[in-house]
Amino acid sequence: MHFLELKNIHKSYYLNKEEQPVLKGINLSFERGEFVSILGESGGGKTTLMNIIGGLDRNFSGEVLINGQRLDHSKSKALDRFRRETVGYIYQSYNLISHLNVLDNVIISLDMTTLSKSEREERAKALLKKVGLLDHIRKYPGQLSGGQKQRVAIARALASDPKIIIADEPTGALDSQNTEEVLRILNQIAKEGRLVIAVTHSQAVADYGTRIVHLKDGKIDQEEFLKDAYPIPADTAQIQSRPLPAWASYITAFKHLKFHFWRNSLIILGTAIGLSAVMLFSGLGNGVKGYINEQVNSLVNPQAITVSRYSNSAASSPRGAARTAMATTNTGNTLSASQIQQLKDLKHVVSVEPGYRISNPTMTIDSKTLTLSSIQTWTHSLQSSIIKAGHAARNNEIMVDETAVAKEWSSTNWKNIIGKKVTVTYTAYNSHGKPIQIQKKLTVSGITNSTAAQNGGINAMNYTTMYDSLKNANASTQATFATVNVDKMTHVKALGNTINKIKTNSKRIFNAIVISDTLDTINTFINLASNVLSAIAGISLLVSALMIIVTMFMSVNDRVKEIGILRAMGESKRDIRRLFTSESILIGLLSSVFATALAYGVGSALNRVLYHLAKYNLVQVTFNNVLFAFIIALIIAFIAALLPARRAAGLNPIDALASE
Ligand SMILES: Nc1ncnc2c1ncn2[C@@H]1O[C@H](COP(=O)(O)OP(=O)(O)OP(=O)(O)O)[C@@H](O)[C@H]1O
Numbered sequence: 001m002h003f004l005e006l007k008n009i010h011k012s013y014y015l016n017k018e019e020q021p022v023l024k025g026i027n028l029s030f031e032r033g034e035f036v037s038i039l040g041e042s043g044g045g046k047t048t049l050m051n052i053i054g055g056l057d058r059n060f061s062g063e064v065l066i067n068g069q070r071l072d073h074s075k076s077k078a079l080d081r082f083r084r085e086t087v088g089y090i091y092q093s094y095n096l097i098s099h100l101n102v103l104d105n106v107i108i109s110l111d112m113t114t115l116s117k118s119e120r121e122e123r124a125k126a127l128l129k130k131v132g133l134l135d136h137i138r139k140y141p142g143q144l145s146g147g148q149k150q151r152v153a154i155a156r157a158l159a160s161d162p163k164i165i166i167a168d169e170p171t172g173a174l175d176s177q178n179t180e181e182v183l184r185i186l187n188q189i190a191k192e193g194r195l196v197i198a199v200t201h202s203q204a205v206a207d208y209g210t211r212i213v214h215l216k217d218g219k220i221d222q223e224e225f226l227k228d229a230y231p232i233p234a235d236t237a238q239i240q241s242r243p244l245p246a247w248a249s250y251i252t253a254f255k256h257l258k259f260h261f262w263r264n265s266l267i268i269l270g271t272a273i274g275l276s277a278v279m280l281f282s283g284l285g286n287g288v289k290g291y292i293n294e295q296v297n298s299l300v301n302p303q304a305i306t307v308s309r310y311s312n313s314a315a316s317s318p319r320g321a322a323r324t325a326m327a328t329t330n331t332g333n334t335l336s337a338s339q340i341q342q343l344k345d346l347k348h349v350v351s352v353e354p355g356y357r358i359s360n361p362t363m364t365i366d367s368k369t370l371t372l373s374s375i376q377t378w379t380h381s382l383q384s385s386i387i388k389a390g391h392a393a394r395n396n397e398i399m400v401d402e403t404a405v406a407k408e409w410s411s412t413n414w415k416n417i418i419g420k421k422v423t424v425t426y427t428a429y430n431s432h433g434k435p436i437q438i439q440k441k442l443t444v445s446g447i448t449n450s451t452a453a454q455n456g457g458i459n460a461m462n463y464t465t466m467y468d469s470l471k472n473a474n475a476s477t478q479a480t481f482a483t484v485n486v487d488k489m490t491h492v493k494a495l496g497n498t499i500n501k502i503k504t505n506s507k508r509i510f511n512a513i514v515i516s517d518t519l520d521t522i523n524t525f526i527n528l529a530s531n532v533l534s535a536i537a538g539i540s541l542l543v544s545a546l547m548i549i550v551t552m553f554m555s556v557n558d559r560v561k562e563i564g565i566l567r568a569m570g571e572s573k574r575d576i577r578r579l580f581t582s583e584s585i586l587i588g589l590l591s592s593v594f595a596t597a598l599a600y601g602v603g604s605a606l607n608r609v610l611y612h613l614a615k616y617n618l619v620q621v622t623f624n625n626v627l628f629a630f631i632i633a634l635i636i637a638f639i640a641a642l643l644p645a646r647r648a649a650g651l652n653p654i655d656a657l658a659s660e
Pocket residue numbers: 013014015022040041042043044045046047048049
């Protein structure tokens with residue numbers, strides 16, 4: 001049984017459907033320890049034969065047997081494995097991978113073995129030492145002489161410990177000294193018990209081996225046995241091969257990214273700008289939402305429900321409801337003691353504060369008379385943080401709004417209004433609905449600022465002051481609204497609904513305003529606006545996707561030869577596809593990292609500029625915004641790589657190797 005046997009190999013190429021036979025029945029056998037030279041005229045089919053032996057060509061007839069076992073050329077996985085385990089290639093034009101240094105050019109073949117990382121590095125260095133290049137391992141192929149390149153190629157071919165070395169014109173591009181050196185190494189390889197098959201035009205080179213095979217007109221026309229095959233040394237442990245692991249593709253992809261640093265940096269920058277814009281707009285949405293929520297909650301206590309009488313004219317929308325709440329004693333829509341009790345009896349209610357709101361009162365300060373939009377009693381529905389100066393109103397005191405009153409009184413010394421005596425005049429109603437004019441002298445105790453809450457701001461006295469003024473004037477003392485204080489924030493919404501559903505004689509009686517409802521509506525609009533802005537920014541990501549596609553196609557075009565080399569080394573179509581998808585995914589990942597830094601950087605700069613306007617960080621990029629951007633970037637990168645990666649994987653390895 002021969003180590004390698006070729007039986008009746010026929011191969012034709014077809015040009016315009018016209019058959020051009022190249023190999024016309026090759027029968028040959030080889031043994032380990034041989035150094036066989038194949039001689040023949042140019043175009044005689046030597047390379048074609050090598051591609052068949054090396055498991056690169058599948059379109060031929062005849063049989064290739066290894067240790068008596070037929071190599072099934074219809075099974076691509078088996079062929080990948082055969083190339084990976086059994087064959088090492090050396091080419092006339094070296095075919096080193098230009099973006100990998102000398103050491104990595106050898107290690108890339110070892111990545112398909114089960115050796116550990118340190119063992120792989122050790123073996124690569126040992127092989128490079130053997131070919132005299134240990135001092136050059138960090139150089140790139142472009143920094144080596146022809147002879148050095150070929151020696152790297154030999155080290156690479158030997159890396160996975162293959163039993164067959166195919167050398168296609170290994171000395172074709174070398175001077176006599178380097179030729180001598182390479183031949184010596186090849187002879188040494190044969191002495192190690194490997195089968196070396198070298199294609200050559202040179203009789204001198206051929207004479208170096210153990211056998212010469214002449215190829216003529218597609219047939220073997222002569223064989224010369226020069227020496228016996230070298231004895232096969234006792235087999236040392238064979239290095240185990242394995243399919244290329246995913247991490248190896250990522251490492252190679254990263255090295256390629258690094259090699260084309262500037263080109264890739266620009267793409268990463270472009271993608272990162274688009275991604276960071278998406279993050280910033282989402283962050284701005286969060287910030288504005290947070291700001292408005294904080295503003296509203298600082299004016300109005302979210303854990304209090306403002307309840308007034310329900311009137312048909314009030315729409316069910318928050319704005320309509322707000323109008324109802326503004327209804328005052330003037331309308332006669334008041335809350336009776338039993339209705340207040342009804343509210344007190346509800347579950348989760350901590351307390352109920354009856355309140356009065358009176359519209360269009362006038363206020364006279366010194367000789368100035370102002371018409372206000374309303375005066376009300378202070379309840380827990382208001383936050384004490386709106387009192388900007390002075391203190392909350394005690395008996396016979398009043399708090400006045402900064403803009404509507406204090407600054408109207410004096411634009412410069414408005415704070416001096418505190419302590420001033422004012423006369424408030426307003427209309428109330430007696431129990432028969434008859435209007436009663438009430439006039440009351442009060443002292444200004446504090447200034448409120450709540451312009452964001454409602455027009456006209458808050459002018460408020462305490463409950464006792466208002467109650468006494470109504471009682472003394474024989475006006476109705478029924479509350480115009482009530483503040484229902486709720487035990488827990490989580491119960492507020494449900495309680496609001498419950499209050500709205502209470503009926504007497506199947507008629508709804510209460511109208512409850514839950515501030516979170518209003519905030520929900522505001523938040524929906526802000527979300528919508530920020531999503532629209534993010535989506536607009538997202539369009540730039542389409543441009544990024546196109547950039548990645550173009551780069552990947554360029555990368556495939558640049559690397560056609562490399563694809564051929566990797567396939568010859570035993571990488572599968574899947575490995576090649578992954579090489580390009582992983583590069584694109586790395587671009588996506590790096591872009592996301594860069595975009596995150598950019599978004600936080602620009603975000604904090606914007607916050608610094610805007611802070612003095614709102615006293616709030618208006619850009620708040622959250623972890624979820626970042627996560628979303630990462631996911632989007634990875635999806636875009638993956639999709640962008642699909643077509644180029646498919647093209648790369650679909651390349652015929654022989655054509656790829658033959659590409660210029
Ligand atoms: N992909 C192909 N399509 C068509 N014809 C091809 C193809 N590849 C090779 N040939 C032809 O097959 C013949 C054998 O080519 P091959 O490269 O095997 O020759 P060779 O003996 O290695 O030549 P050289 O010594 O010049 O390298 C040539 O005539 C070549 O033009």
